[in-house]
Amino acid sequence: MTDKSETSSKRPRDRRESWVVLKGRSWRRKLAAYRLAMRDPRTPLIAKLLLGAAVGYALFPFDLIPDFIPVVGHLDDILIVPGLIALAVRMIPEDVLADCMRQVDERRTARDEARGR
Numbered sequence: 001m002t003d004k005s006e007t008s009s010k011r012p013r014d015r016r017e018s019w020v021v022l023k024g025r026s027w028r029r030k031l032a033a034y035r036l037a038m039r040d041p042r043t044p045l046i047a048k049l050l051l052g053a054a055v056g057y058a059l060f061p062f063d064l065i066p067d068f069i070p071v072v073g074h075l076d077d078i079l080i081v082p083g084l085i086a087l088a089v090r091m092i093p094e095d096v097l098a099d100c101m102r103q104v105d106e107r108r109t110a111r112d113e114a115r116g117r
Helices: 004-010 015-039 045-059 072-091 094-115
Strands: none
Touching (some): 015 045, 015 094
């Protein structure tokens, strides 16, 4: 018979935790694929520039609208950065993005096999 503490440690504590873990893995996978797509020569220059602008805007200490203005100050961060990323991702050809996702999955599989999972 299996020890109850062993099985409970392998399962998430509740549904929210499992959703958070799954979303985190999904986002990490997508970010890794976007990073590979940025290095791919088939990715258009405009997509690379838009992703660079999104990263730069997120890291730049000054905003278009100062953050001390209630609601609107943070709204520009919430809209501009994801908007630039979404626009850039739409400009990356589907075959390039599919190749990058496949490469990420292959690397993850190789890493898991090396770790014995």
